Amino acid sequence: MSDLEKVLVVEDEDRIRKLIRMYLERENYEVIEAEDGETGLELALKEDFSVIILDIMMPGKDGIEVCKELREEKNTPVIMLTAKGEEANRVQGFEVGTDDYIVKPFSPREVVLRVKALLRRSSASTFSEIDSKTRDLIEFPHLLIDNDAHRVTADGNEVGLTPKEYELLVFLARAPDKVFDREQLLKEVWKYEFFGDLRTVDTHVKRLREKLSKVSKDAAKMIVTVWGVGYKFEVTEE
Template identity: 40%
Template structure:
């Protein structure tokens, strides 16, 4: 069950928010001042925070700014003054949204539900990116999905066809491919140009990858046959 932290000094409003959220399947926790709310947010696990602007002990502005240093969950600020909206927008606090009192309880639930959904969607995407399968040989790392490569942990910028050529060779290590085969596989049979393009791109890759600690070229020329990505 998703859990919401309500930081609100008006107990009647806090209980109203709690009742509507719990009626829609959320678990809630209450804090009635900024210091307690900040402590709860840092030490317990929540899926979203409803944060009042005017709080005893520490303002909602300060609490939001502090929480954003370590937390990425949705923070919806609640204010009784419309002029606070400009502050929320302009201070770079990191709030995801705001509600102005009095607000509709159904709007409150809809905002919370929407922000939790978006947050979970983005988190899933980030996890998938982090789980990307790497191709690593010695001090070279290739990330196929994000199309990035790192040499000695430093990113090397490749243009599109340079990356595709390197990736194809690295995915087929120690196999020798002729220039014609590489041109067909990377550029496509219908592409303009000829196999000489492969030589140009191989030389560019060697320039960018040749300066590494091992002093070994990753791409080896096999005379009379073509090129291979050597890993042995």
């Protein structure tokens, strides 16, 4: 069995698919290809991939639909490929759970760098190798975030989050009771300036609350909506 990180490339243009594959294989990634959304989704659900690179515009099942259906079952990191001028589609991509995007035309080296960065953000360290006293832990009643292991537990139950959901939770949790408006969260968490559409933040907050709520209602309540402003992380006294 291969020990290489496995990447799924879902892209209907054969030339782009082969180019991405060549550059990733040079960096010792195992690459699986899919030339349409239906095949890509089937592979993504059947096998475990470290990262999925997904073209947004494909005939049949497009990248938005693939990511939306994938997120119902898995938190695999997703990088979306978009064309210039597809601003609305890019926003849609973030709303359904995309973690990053790359605009065409792109440098294959950029793809490699984005894959490496996403893997760093989503990788977990081994508990036994790090002294608990030096761990990067964020602890509250009902919620524990182990930033070294990239692991979230609520009332003792592990919560599976996408990289972007995790980053949003950590950002809020590091500044309890501080209110952030949606523009601030987009800039700090997504590192991307949107033009007026702020639904991406609302969608991710909703998804984050739902996932926390499944294992701990108390943990979910810590993410508070400040009406007319934005969101904050609220810690109540036990």
